[in-house]
Amino acid sequence: MKSYQTLKKNLVKTKMQWWQKGMELKLWQIQSIVYENYPSLCDSSIIRTDNKEPEWKHYTRFALEILKVKGIVKKVNPTKRDGRWVKL
Secondary structure, eight states: OOHHHHHHHHHHHHTOTTSOTTOEEEHHHHHHHHHHHOGGGOOTTSBOTTTOOBHHHHHHHHHHHHHHHTTSEEESSTTSOSOEEEEO
C-alpha cells in the first residue's frame, strides 16, 4: 500500500481524533495538522499529474469526504469552495 493510501486509511480509521468537535478548520489547516501528525506518510515528492499537488493532500481530502458521508465532519458552506470544515 502506498504511503498516501495508508494515510487516508489512518485518517478515516481514527476519525481525525486530534480534531475537537465543533471546531471549524480550513483545509490548509487540516493539511498542516495531518502533516505534523503523519510526516512519514506525507511524501510531497509524489505529485499528482492532473493538478501538480502532492498526492497526500488529495488523499486527505478523500478522507474528509468519507468522514462526511459517515456524519463525522461536514463542510461549513457546502455550496461554496472555501475549504471550511467542522467536526460534528
